[in-house]
Amino acid sequence: MKSISTTIWSRPGSTLSAIAIIAGLWLTSAPTYLAGQSSDNGVNSTPFVIGHSASITSDILGEDRPLLIHTPTGYEQSNVSYPVLYLLDGDGHFHHTTGVIQFLAANNRMPDMIVVAIPNTGNRTHDLTPPQTEPDSTRQFPTAGGASKFLQFLTDELQPWVESQYRTAPYNVLIGHSFGGLFITEVLMEDAKAFNAYISISPSLWWDHEQYVEGATSIFEKNPELKGALYMTMASEGGEMLSGGWKMAGILEKHAPDSFRWKWTHMPEEDHGSIPHRSTYDGLEWLFDGWSMPSLFEVALAEDGEGLSRINKHHDELSERFGFPIQTPEALVNQVGYALLGMGRLEHALSAFKQNVENFPNSANVYDSQGDALDAACRLKEARASYARALELGEPSNDSQLDLYKSNVARLTEKISSAEVCVVAGSEM
Amino acid sequence: MKSISTTIWSRPGSTLSAIAIIAGLWLTSAPTYLAGQSSDNGVNSTPFVIGHSASITSDILGEDRPLLIHTPTGYEQSNVSYPVLYLLDGDGHFHHTTGVIQFLAANNRMPDMIVVAIPNTGNRTHDLTPPQTEPDSTRQFPTAGGASKFLQFLTDELQPWVESQYRTAPYNVLIGHSFGGLFITEVLMEDAKAFNAYISISPSLWWDHEQYVEGATSIFEKNPELKGALYMTMASEGGEMLSGGWKMAGILEKHAPDSFRWKWTHMPEEDHGSIPHRSTYDGLEWLFDGWSMPSLFEVALAEDGEGLSRINKHHDELSERFGFPIQTPEALVNQVGYALLGMGRLEHALSAFKQNVENFPNSANVYDSQGDALDAACRLKEARASYARALELGEPSNDSQLDLYKSNVARLTEKISSAEVCVVAGSEM
Numbered sequence: 004m005k006s007i008s009t010t011i012w013s014r015p016g017s018t019l020s021a022i023a024i025i026a027g028l029w030l031t032s033a034p035t036y037l038a039g040q041s042s043d044n045g046v047n048s049t050p051f052v053i054g055h056s057a058s059i060t061s062d063i064l065g066e067d068r069p070l071l072i073h074t075p076t077g078y079e080q081s082n083v084s085y086p087v088l089y090l091l092d093g094d095g096h097f098h099h100t101t102g103v104i105q106f107l108a109a110n111n112r113m114p115d116m117i118v119v120a121i122p123n124t125g126n127r128t129h130d131l132t133p134p135q136t137e138p139d140s141t142r143q144f145p146t147a148g149g150a151s152k153f154l155q156f157l158t159d160e161l162q163p164w165v166e167s168q169y170r171t172a173p174y175n176v177l178i179g180h181s182f183g184g185l186f187i188t189e190v191l192m193e194d195a196k197a198f199n200a201y202i203s204i205s206p207s208l209w210w211d212h213e214q215y216v217e218g219a220t221s222i223f224e225k226n227p228e229l230k231g232a233l234y235m236t237m238a239s240e241g242g243e244m245l246s247g248g249w250k251m252a253g254i255l256e257k258h259a260p261d262s263f264r265w266k267w268t269h270m271p272e273e274d275h276g277s278i279p280h281r282s283t284y285d286g287l288e289w290l291f292d293g294w295s296m297p298s299l300f301e302v303a304l305a306e307d308g309e310g311l312s313r314i315n316k317h318h319d320e321l322s323e324r325f326g327f328p329i330q331t332p333e334a335l336v337n338q339v340g341y342a343l344l345g346m347g348r349l350e351h352a353l354s355a356f357k358q359n360v361e362n363f364p365n366s367a368n369v370y371d372s373q374g375d376a377l378d379a380a381c382r383l384k385e386a387r388a389s390y391a392r393a394l395e396l397g398e399p400s401n402d403s404q405l406d407l408y409k410s411n412v413a414r415l416t417e418k419i420s421s422a423e424v425c426v427v428a429g430s431e432m
Numbered sequence: 433m434k435s436i437s438t439t440i441w442s443r444p445g446s447t448l449s450a451i452a453i454i455a456g457l458w459l460t461s462a463p464t465y466l467a468g469q470s471s472d473n474g475v476n477s478t479p480f481v482i483g484h485s486a487s488i489t490s491d492i493l494g495e496d497r498p499l500l501i502h503t504p505t506g507y508e509q510s511n512v513s514y515p516v517l518y519l520l521d522g523d524g525h526f527h528h529t530t531g532v533i534q535f536l537a538a539n540n541r542m543p544d545m546i547v548v549a550i551p552n553t554g555n556r557t558h559d560l561t562p563p564q565t566e567p568d569s570t571r572q573f574p575t576a577g578g579a580s581k582f583l584q585f586l587t588d589e590l591q592p593w594v595e596s597q598y599r600t601a602p603y604n605v606l607i608g609h610s611f612g613g614l615f616i617t618e619v620l621m622e623d624a625k626a627f628n629a630y631i632s633i634s635p636s637l638w639w640d641h642e643q644y645v646e647g648a649t650s651i652f653e654k655n656p657e658l659k660g661a662l663y664m665t666m667a668s669e670g671g672e673m674l675s676g677g678w679k680m681a682g683i684l685e686k687h688a689p690d691s692f693r694w695k696w697t698h699m700p701e702e703d704h705g706s707i708p709h710r711s712t713y714d715g716l717e718w719l720f721d722g723w724s725m726p727s728l729f730e731v732a733l734a735e736d737g738e739g740l741s742r743i744n745k746h747h748d749e750l751s752e753r754f755g756f757p758i759q760t761p762e763a764l765v766n767q768v769g770y771a772l773l774g775m776g777r778l779e780h781a782l783s784a785f786k787q788n789v790e791n792f793p794n795s796a797n798v799y800d801s802q803g804d805a806l807d808a809a810c811r812l813k814e815a816r817a818s819y820a821r822a823l824e825l826g827e828p829s830n831d832s833q834l835d836l837y838k839s840n841v842a843r844l845t846e847k848i849s850s851a852e853v854c855v856v857a858g859s860e861m
Binding site for chain 2: 048049057058097099100101105107110276277281
């Protein structure tokens with residue numbers, strides 16, 4: 004089928020008509036997180052689920068650690084591997100951070116990601132802070148200093164566990180706020196390659212009277228050719244917090260190689276509590292800058308029929324840049340296919356749907372879409388086979404479009420046995 | 433108990449020490465949406481639920497309409513009534529919009545809200561658009577023109593149903609994007625008081641070759657003293673879409689009375705698909721501008737002991753401004769109480785906890801917190817009674833802090849029977 008929701012906001016004849024044709028692209032990835040079908044009227048029939056709790060026993064920390072895990076829409080039905088976002092202070096930020104990712108990914112601004120949120124247990128201060136040298140610092144935070152061990156937990160226990168449980172791509176992002184941002188500085192100093200990118204939100208760089216941040220030059224002494232990315236923000240905190248932030252920016256400016264992308268943004272209109280959301284949104288947008296192809300809609304429908312191969316090339320370049328395989332998304336190719344079909348460009352439409360069938364062989368919908376194009380081309384037996392494959396794939400998961408697939412199979416069976424002559428949908432459509 | 437997560441990012445001795453003391457305020461409302469307690473290790477143990485599906489039979493529309501409903505954290509355990517946000521294109525925007533509300537409310541930037549998301553059914557174009565006059569418009573959208581009926585569904589069926597099912601405050605917000613934004617213009621023209629505030633995101637004001645938007649002067653002819661608020665944005669769409677937007681801004685500038693707040697923001701760096709998130713975040717922040725009291729932390733701990741009454745006065749003013757009763761939030765007062773307790777200001781702390789007990793008599797935690805202060809004041813029997821009340825209230829819902837309440841009752845029982853003399857925690861703490 005075409006898509007669940009479509010938005011048509013422009014009109015033929017305006018300068019925007021080409022865009023209007025496939026405007027449905029924008030809302031194609033409406034999440035379908037309802038745990039099952041609702042059959043009864045009224046309230047509370049089916050929960051809307053965005054993740055699950057999990058737990059890992061850590062020998063390094065000597066305790067069980069709770070986790071919250073979010074997988075992208077359609078994860079169960081796909082064969083795609085996803086990059087992973089690790090989120091500190093996990094419980095407080097799980098809902099809005101996964102919401103941002105769902106939204107940006109649905110709009111082709113970043114990849115869909117698995118989110119592994121790490122709630123705090125007994126001693127957040129211990130887990131997220133490096134040791135101190137100043138006597139009054141030590142008095143104030145007597146339990147500080149567990150950051151190295153916590154990092155070891157992340158790299159030696161949590162990451163391998165996540166990779167064993169989920170289809171992960173080799174690209175990991177770490178987000179931390181406040182002491183979590185301070186922790187990111189420690190990760191960079193100790194093991195900068197532990198993650199591919201970092202979003203450090205109002206990091207507590209006043210730590211140990213700013214003695215600590217001065218050691219950040221070691222990041223690039225250890226790794227003169229470090230590849231990676233760091234987005235860092237600071238709110239209205241001021242004082243040693245802000246001067247620590249400027250010190251860090253100075254170190255990055257002076258020592259970071261070109262291969263290490265970084266950006267520092269002062270957001271004085273935010274306070275320490277409100278800064279995480281905008282930092283997360285802006286940080287992910289910055290990190291995946293260029294993810295969306297410029298003039299995607301015009302490119303897709305280029306008259307020379309090379310639109311899709313240009314879009315595929317863009318995704319090959321993204322794969323090269325980010326270091327993991329990135330396929331042109333199923334929903335995007337599906338919409339391009341329908342746009343071409345609507346314009347009567349049958350062969351180009353069939354190529355698009357064929358690409359989706361090859362890349363996403365577990366998806367019922369790609370076969371249903373291909374069936375529509377084969378039907379339009381009067382390749383009726385192939386169309387019926389494609390619809391039948393959709394039905395076969397959709398049945399085990401009780402796919403919400405099952406009735407559509409069934410009716411398409413029935414319709415084609417009738418059409419094949421009908422005496423009427425099939426007329427190929429042509430460019431006059 | 434104090435709070436689930438606390439953030440301490442500053443240090444005594446710095447200019448920020450007063451803030452540091454109650455810095456935990458920022459993360460006190462970590463959402464607890466886990467549907468139950470997780471008892472087994474591993475993946476997928478407990479779903480993280482942010483809402484539920486529901487369904488309403490509409491006589492006006494002649495069909496069943498699916499809904500998605502989000503209630504604030506702690507809704508089941510509280511007696512508070514909440515304002516309601518109605519969300520068009522509901523399925524596509526449910527996750528990220530509820531995430532924004534959870535985040536902003538947890539940071540005291542807006543009230544917690546019930547969200548009623550309205551997914552589309554068969555004919556979005558019909559439901560959300562007014563009739564057309566231009567012949568080529570009619571050809572392009574032959575099914576258009578159902579907006580009046582859809583509005584009637586919202587006001588005569590959906591709102592009464594929501595108010596019968598949930599504890600609602602009389603303050604309703606409507607958010608719509610694209611045709612949903614166009615629909616908001618229709619609501620303003622037909623029945624501007626149907627909602628208290630509107631967020632109109634890239635509205636399709638090119639509708640009917642901009643004939644339609646010119647009728648918007650009628651909004652204020654019908655309601656010369658209209659009270660309300662409208663936040664309107666436009667992305668990079670350009671063309672008749674943008675000129676329609678400027679026309680609307682011109683009408684608002686010329687005709688809107690002072691009692692009608694409005695803001696128009698052109699966001700040319702966004703596209704039609706990406707604009708909803710920033711518009712929602714910025715729009716809610718603008719709508720509830722002033723919700724958070726300036727210098728809240730300093731005010732709370734004022735040495736004259738009047739901090740809490742000033743904060744209460746601020747919330748009385750908010751009630752007046754928004755037209756529904758707004759109590760000083762439980763989590764905020766709880767944190768103020770603990771901050772005062774930590775400073776040894778026992779009587780002020782007890783007043784804070786007493787206020788919470790009076791305002792939120794169904795909350796187990798307010799009694800537990802009051803128990804801590806009574807214990808510190810050596811009012812041991814009252815402390816035990818307060819802990820016992822927490823236990824009694826927490827048991828039916830299997831409150832996650834049940835073990836804490838139990839151990840507090842046991843501890844006080846022992847302390848009461850002990851021979852040791854109780855020493856009141858004083859200002860030397």
